[in-house]
Amino acid sequence: DSHPPSYPPLPCLPSLPLLGSLLSLMGDQPPHLRFTELGHRYGPLYALYLGPHYTVVVNTYQHAREVLLQRGKEFAGRPKMLTTELLTRGGKDIAFSDYSPLWKTHRRLVHNSFTLFGEGTTKLQSIGEAEGASRGQAIDPDPPLMRAVTNVVCTLVFSSTYQSGDPELTTVMEYNDGIVQTIARGGLVDIFPWLRFLPNQTLTTLTECIAIRDQLLSKKLEEHKVSLISGEPRDLLDALLQGQTRIKHNQGSGVRGQGSGAEQEEEGISDDHVLMTAAEAFGAGVETTSTTLLWVLAFLLHHPQVQERVQKELDEVVGCGRSPDVSDRTHLPYLDSVINEVMRIRPVSPILIPHTALTHSSIGGHSICKGSRVLVNMWAIHHDPEHWDQPEDFRPERFLDDKGQRFTPSCFMPFGAGPRVCVGESLARLELFLFVSGLLQRFSFSPAPGVPLPDLEGRLGVVLQPLKYTLTRGEGKRDGSMQCILVIQCFK
Ligand code: HEM
Numbered sequence: 013d014s015h016p017p018s019y020p021p022l023p024c025l026p027s028l029p030l031l032g033s034l035l036s037l038m039g040d041q042p043p044h045l046r047f048t049e050l051g052h053r054y055g056p057l058y059a060l061y062l063g064p065h066y067t068v069v070v071n072t073y074q075h076a077r078e079v080l081l082q083r084g085k086e087f088a089g090r091p092k093m094l095t096t097e098l099l100t101r102g103g104k105d106i107a108f109s110d111y112s113p114l115w116k117t118h119r120r121l122v123h124n125s126f127t128l129f130g131e132g133t134t135k136l137q138s139i140g141e142a143e144g145a146s147r148g149q150a151i152d153p154d155p156p157l158m159r160a161v162t163n164v165v166c167t168l169v170f171s172s173t174y175q176s177g178d179p180e181l182t183t184v185m186e187y188n189d190g191i192v193q194t195i196a197r198g199g200l201v202d203i204f205p206w207l208r209f210l211p212n213q214t215l216t217t218l219t220e221c222i223a224i225r226d227q228l229l230s231k232k233l234e235e236h237k238v239s240l241i242s243g244e245p246r247d248l249l250d251a252l253l254q255g256q257t258r259i260k261h262n263q264g265s266g267v268r269g270q271g272s273g274a275e276q277e278e279e280g281i282s283d284d285h286v287l288m289t290a291a292e293a294f295g296a297g298v299e300t301t302s303t304t305l306l307w308v309l310a311f312l313l314h315h316p317q318v319q320e321r322v323q324k325e326l327d328e329v330v331g332c333g334r335s336p337d338v339s340d341r342t343h344l345p346y347l348d349s350v351i352n353e354v355m356r357i358r359p360v361s362p363i364l365i366p367h368t369a370l371t372h373s374s375i376g377g378h379s380i381c382k383g384s385r386v387l388v389n390m391w392a393i394h395h396d397p398e399h400w401d402q403p404e405d406f407r408p409e410r411f412l413d414d415k416g417q418r419f420t421p422s423c424f425m426p427f428g429a430g431p432r433v434c435v436g437e438s439l440a441r442l443e444l445f446l447f448v449s450g451l452l453q454r455f456s457f458s459p460a461p462g463v464p465l466p467d468l469e470g471r472l473g474v475v476l477q478p479l480k481y482t483l484t485r486g487e488g489k490r491d492g493s494m495q496c497i498l499v500i501q502c503f504k
Contacts, residue, residue: 017379020068022061023054042472044362044391047071051392057376059384065091067366067385068375071392073399073423075376079367079386084430085111089368091385095195095215099222099295105288106435107296107365117255118281119435122289125251126168126439150460150482153309154302157447158185161302162294164443169293170232171247183228188294190221192474229290233283248293252286297436300360301443303477307358308351308448310466310478311406313459318408319452322347326453336449338442344449345418349411351444355426357406358468360475362391364428390425399423460484 041049050058051071059068070076079087088111096108103109106119159176162185166172174181194214236249245251312319329343330336341348367386374380395403399421400410413419427434434440451457459465459482466481 018377020057020059020375020378020380021054022059023050042362042476044389044472044476047363047387047389048392048395051389056392057378062385065385066381066383067387068380070375070386070388072396073393076388076390076393076425077422077429078375079388080425080428080430080432083373084432086371086373087367087369087386088431089370091366091368095218098215098218099191099195100288100292101284104282104284105292107292111370111431114281118285118289121252121255121281122248123435125245125248126436128245128251150463150484152480152482154306154480157302157305158298160447161298161305161443162188165293165297167247168439169248169290170229170236172232180228183224184294187221187224187228188298190217191225191295192299194218194221195474225291225294226287229287232290233287249286249290252281252289256281256286293436296434297440299475301440303360303475304351304355304440304444305447306478307360307470308354308444309451309457309483310468310481311354311357312350312452312457313481313483314465314468315406316458318350318406319456322350322448322452323456326449330449330453332453336446336453338446340449341445344445345412345416346408347449347452348418348445349408351441351448352411352420352424353406353408356394356400356410356424357403358470358476358478359390359394359426360477361426361428362389362472362476364388364390365432367432388428390428393423393425396423455485457483457485 047069048071050069056071057068057075059066061067070079090103090108090110092103092110093108097103099105100108106115106122109115109118159181162181163174166174166181166184172180194217233249233253236247236253240250240253242254245254312322325344325346326336330340336344364387367388369380369382369384369386372380372382375386380386394400397403410421411419411424427437427440461484463482467479470476470478
């Protein structure tokens, strides 16, 4: 081929030798908006130096499809970052581990157990209405939602269900929040690892939270090792322990891998892997799900007619004599379309977790060198006027066809796609469905009198979240207490 390889354009941003284009990205605007704007100016595919790292930014569905699906394996790597190395004991989790045979086995194990427990989960049950706020009183929906989602993950990971105020639940929520907050602020250390040698309060807090997390999870793991009954996994920890034994057994009988005992040990799923996976279910599964729920409520406060239509659908399909369960989902297409539209217009992960090119590859005909970082800007894709009519408008009907049945455009990818797609997607969707249906069946939400409607712009921390807001529960038949704790009940 006589043509020299063409690389994605490098926009001419003010750049300092060591900082690359970092300074110009650190203005008021969050990165997903800045990247979208740069796309309008320089074309949708371009490259930047973020610190020393050559980083390609993808802003269209066509290019995202190449990276995630068509050449998904070539782009399935993850960069090594200081905070995530600390968080995951050097990549012994799923999200930040590089693509490898062990990662594939590990991911499959987690995926299967989520499917197993997800399918066994048919409804959320209210187990207590302890701290009911009185009607009309303004409440912040964040703490009860966060508590409820944390409780669900505790149930799935180690079978514990807590009453509100239980000190163990508080510990889990505190360390999780500490990790999330410090990761959100720790960005620069990831780009310049030498910063770790400077006094850094963020890194110290992160290390402390990780120690508390690991102590609690190790205790749960040891308890599970003693009480595990073979063939009857109760939760994710049991499923991982069983997978661990199965893999060891297969290796022992020569089914997988040859070589010395030491090598085999290294290839298997270690206790560290089990712990890091359990930890990740919280790290990846709590903030994302509870924030999506906060966005749902925020948009419903702005669009009372949408809330009424969801409730009408719920009244027709479920009524008020029983709680909605999984089997109702197919009959509630409008409710699903509301959840989808919220995840389109405010994806909690507006930029996917960074990918890296594992080999020399290409995007849109441009060459991409091995080792390049690739950021997929899902925000730009979810707001692309080529694919969405009036993308800034909140219109759940986009996700329905003329007959009112579900319709999912392929450029809707709030969980990513391909080999690195969110491993918790089916679980997250189930939770979102059960929470939203359970809440709207029992409550009507409206803004507290005299209080402005929630800001819908949001702020980017680890996830894109709404600014704090309050709401009040409505009058009439839907007037249960907002502060109830919801837990998943498993029917096996
Ligand atoms: C990865 C979104 C809930 C576990 C991801 C990615 C996104 C995402 C965008 C990155 C995909 C990529 O890099 O291409 C979400 C959203 C959620 C949610 C929007 C809820 C509304 C969950 C839950 C769990 C979970 C409940 C587990 C309990 C993971 C893991 C990965 C991941 C382990 C890494 C997958 C890999 O690298 O192979 N998620 N997620 N997520 N998510 Fe989720």
